[in-house]
Amino acid sequence: MEFSTQTTASLHQVKTAALAVGVYADGVLSPAADLIDRASNGAVRSVVKSEFRGRAGSTLTLRNLPGVSAQRVVLVGLGKQDDYSARTHASAEQAFAAACVAAQLAEGVSTLVANPVADVAVVARARSAAIAAGSATYHYDASFGKPDRDARPKLKKIVQVVERADAAQAQKGLREGNAIANGMELTRTLGNLPGNICTPTYLGDTAKRLAREFKSLKVEVLDRKQVEALGMGSFLSVARGSEEALRFIVLRHAGAKTVKKGAKTPQGPIVLVGKGITFDAGGISLKPAATMDEMKYDMCGAASVLGSFRALAELELPLDVVGLIPACENLPSGKANKPGDVVTSMAGLTIEILNTDAEGRLVLCDALTYAERFKPSAVIDIATLTGACVVALGNVNSGLFSKDDDLAEALASAGRESLDTAWRMPMDDAYQEQLKSNFADLANIGGPPAGAVTAACFLSRFAKAYPWAHLDIAGTAWRGGKDKGATGRPVPLLMQYLLDQA
Structure with missing residues (x-):
């Protein structure tokens, strides 16, 4: 999708397929909606008074208004004005997403009128708008024999109307948001692909395709x-x-060489480690059959790394970033791990496998050891690691684990800014006691209590050489039920963190 800005005070004269303007609850019009109302001799207020209440996220499309050049005017409900301002640009993003959905039938161009939000930078609003547009227009049909092309959103271009002084910052935000949306699209499609297509080899080939497309990327x-x-x-x-x-x-994304002379750069690369279990049946500790199909999403950590690399390469961020993805399947067979087996990690620590379904930490631990060779400034692993995290945080927040306060706060702040939130969880040393084993250096599970915490504590044993954080995305990487599908999280959080570092 193409994004651009347009500076004009005469919104009613903008020739476009769809013009989106905000309406607050209780009949209060935003400045843009008020301008359109005056140009159309009160047509907007008439509709608002009779049938549109401005409920947050609701939309109503008006066609061929007198005095307005746009073919359609999409009224976007913003909720109560005080609540809208209190939620900062969260409401702006949600409202824009709703407008995109309503305007998907528009052929060609839809123009967004962003409602100013106090204390929120223009670039942040524009970035959020572009991300929301990408999310609203995403459509999966990669594994359909005869894809329904008519089901694909027809929205091709978004033009954001801004004040002339804000045009450069808005364009910057749109560019960043578009790149993040493209990364999320890749992440969602990889997650949604079935396990017989999206294999470890497929993930490797995807990485190679990215390296061919973007010169800043190298892959092995x-x-x-x-x-x-x-x-x-x-x-x-x-x-x-x-x-x-x-x-x-x-x-590898080699971006630090593009940094201007005299600018500060991290001492080492930032390393992103993504769990790439392309299908997880649980191994010998077999999962229940119900909803096991959703275990194709157990590679969403890997998918988020690939999506983030696509975005940072498109933006040519002046950072050195390394991505590590251990990819395989976890299936039961005569060669599979058995409960009670002891294996030796790359770090030399032996691990007693008490449950073969706690496999994510077994692949990640070796990747975390491998990360040491890069002398990283920070390492962040991303994994659909534990059902316990879903129990603790549901589908709203990703679990954030780290003993490094600066890194934890940087990630939490990035989550708040990007609306891809994470909640910091405890990592007291006392939890390590649950990982004791009579037959190895440590066990791969610590029992039911605090399952997400002990999983993070396990990983921490292999991440002592650098600042490290763990994101458990088991509750946020995909949705189940009738809306089943990958969400693209936590690409927005990761990219906001990388933007902040750059």
Whole structure:
């Protein structure tokens, strides 16, 4: 989708397929809606008085208003004016998304009129608007035999109307938001693809395609023999149960060389580590059959790394970023891990596998050890790791775990700014006691109590050489039920963090 800005005070003269303006609850018009109302001799107020109450997220499309050049005027409900301002640009994004959905039938151009929000930068509003547009117009049909092309949104271009002084900042925000939306689209499509298509090999090929498209990216895809040579015994043990070949994907975005002379840059690269279990049956500790199909989403951590790399490469961010993806399946077979087995990790620590369905930490731990060679300034792993995190936080917040206060706050702040929120969870040393084993250096589970916390504590054993944080996205990476599908989270959070560092 194409994004651009237009500076004009005469909104009623803008020739466009659809013009979106805000209406507050209780009949209060935004300045833009008021201008259109005056140009149309009160047509907007008449409709608002009779049938449109301005409920947050609601829309109503008016056609061929007298005195207005736009083919359609889309009224967007903003809720109560005081609440709208209190929610900062969250409401602006939600309202814009609703407007996009309502305007999807428009052929060609839809013009957004962003309602000014106190204390929120123009660039942030524009970024949020572009992300919302991308989310609203996403449509999956990759695995349909005969895709319904008519079902695809027809919205092709968004023009944001801003004050002349704000045009440059708005364009910057639209560019950033569009790149993030493109990254989210890749992440969502990878997550939604079935496990027989989106295999570890497919993830590796996707990384290679990104490297061909963007010159700033370099990629290396390691096979089983190369992983064996590295001594990744924990990762290998999970992959052993499947006939599908494992892949260890290493992505590099070399952006620091583009930094202007004298600018501050991190001492080492930022490393993103994504869990890439392309299907998780639980291994010998088999999962229940109901909703097991959703375990194709167990690679959403890997998908979010690939989506983030697509976005940061499109934006050419002046940062060195490394992506690590251990990818395999977790299936039951005669070669699969058994409860009670002991494996040796790349770090040399032995692990007693008490539950083969706690496999994500077994592949991530070796990737975290591998990350040491880059002497990173920060390492963030992203994983659909535990059902316990869903119990704790539901589908609203991702779980954020870190003992580094600065890194934790930077990620939490990025989540708040991007509306892709995370909640910091405890990591007291006392939780480590639950991982004790009589037969190995540590066990891979700590029992039912605080399951998400003990999973993070397990990973922390392999991340002592650098500032580290863990994002448990088991509750936020996808939705189930009738709206089943990947969400693209936490690409907005990760990209906001990277933008902040850049």
